Amino acid sequence: MTFSYEYPRAALAVDCVVFGLDVTDLKVLLIQRKLTPFQHAWALPGGFVHMDETVDDAARRELEEEAGVKDVYLEQLYSFGALDRDPRERVVTVAYFALAKLSDHRIRAATDAMGVGWFALDDLPKLAFDHQDIVARAVERLRGKVRYAPVGFELLPPRFSLTQLQRLYEIILGKELDKRNFRKKILSMDLIVETDEVEQGVRHRAARLYRFDRRKYDRLAKHGFSFGI
Amino acid sequence: MTFSYEYPRAALAVDCVVFGLDVTDLKVLLIQRKLTPFQHAWALPGGFVHMDETVDDAARRELEEEAGVKDVYLEQLYSFGALDRDPRERVVTVAYFALAKLSDHRIRAATDAMGVGWFALDDLPKLAFDHQDIVARAVERLRGKVRYAPVGFELLPPRFSLTQLQRLYEIILGKELDKRNFRKKILSMDLIVETDEVEQGVRHRAARLYRFDRRKYDRLAKHGFSFGI
């Protein structure tokens, strides 16, 4: 390993794929670019990493600055280092993967701002740079991850019905699940607990609401328990 | 996203965690540093990314230059972007994860070179930088990955006995497996095929050798087959 002060350096950026769950769709948060290149094109929220912040911090900062998104589940996804991914010059980006509760008013507010929007996965506009590839990889990761880690709850409000939870899995996995089997399995894991609340404002029997119990999960995870849908 | 020619930039590096399977141990390839910082300390093979190569290419190049390792299974692992991971200045590294066949003479040759060596995972020396963390994450990934993807074969010679394969899983997963159940399961996947060769030079009944059939795997993988140990 040689030291390299004197060599030209690639710029380092972060980009975030934020997923949100609408009633019937999985959506991605995009921003509209003001500047060239790809002026006016839709793109992932992101930007350059500063020298005085970690890469993780840069992702969190950009998410808040550009999209008003805060306090979401965030994990590193993959780094993209092709030569020509930015037409200006060499930019390597560390992509992140985030799960947001659309019910969160802070995020709702941000979506009202011009140049920010939620797009259904199967109805994305053309994206700037290689952001299409980044989204594709994020979707892959999400689909894989929900099967063995309890991250789905990050997309739901704190209190949710079993039907909502089931629909979440159906949307992400892209296939229907059996209601009775789903409930049996989910409840047998002993990770979500009944609350004394029910759905409001529906014109049919109101569903009981549940919440995810992270403590129980952490306890089980320590003993080698594995979550699986 | 703002453009940033004028700002100072972090240096961008790659580091590789190369795993190899000894008879009884999972080993990691390390090199001994010639230069400060961490002079003479053991470290992962790696180095700075050049402007005219992709990050993936940089990993491959460093692996060959520093350790003589070529034609191995290589995938991106994770990027490490803490502020002080390099005492000289800001360096962000993209870590890679590689699986090598120790039976490969090209790699054996490299291990003879001074300053390069294979170390058992539970007997690693103190490592330079945050390389300890990188190795830890690579081990985690390996343990996860062998369970659902047929990457274990990358650690074995092209022809191997079922006992070798079983031992591989036992070593990586850190637990004993039942011989009959293991063989039943592995064979029922129809991914490895019998050859007409047997083990040589053992002083007991010689085991039949098998080989992994990548074609069969690719065909099955397309139809949503999932490998699972």
Next chain:
DNA sequence: CCAAAAGTGTTGCTAATACACCCATGT
């Protein structure tokens, strides 16, 4: 003939699947 590892089936249990009806609520 002995030591060492190769090779081979069955059984019980647990988990996954498939499947259909009654219930509670709001309009």
Next chain:
DNA sequence: ACATGGGTGTATTAGCAACACTTTTGG
């Protein structure tokens, strides 16, 4: 009373785990 989704149990099947002895080979 009707429309809408909420909520519940059972039977079948498939996969996983536990378990011990015989065979082959070299020394």
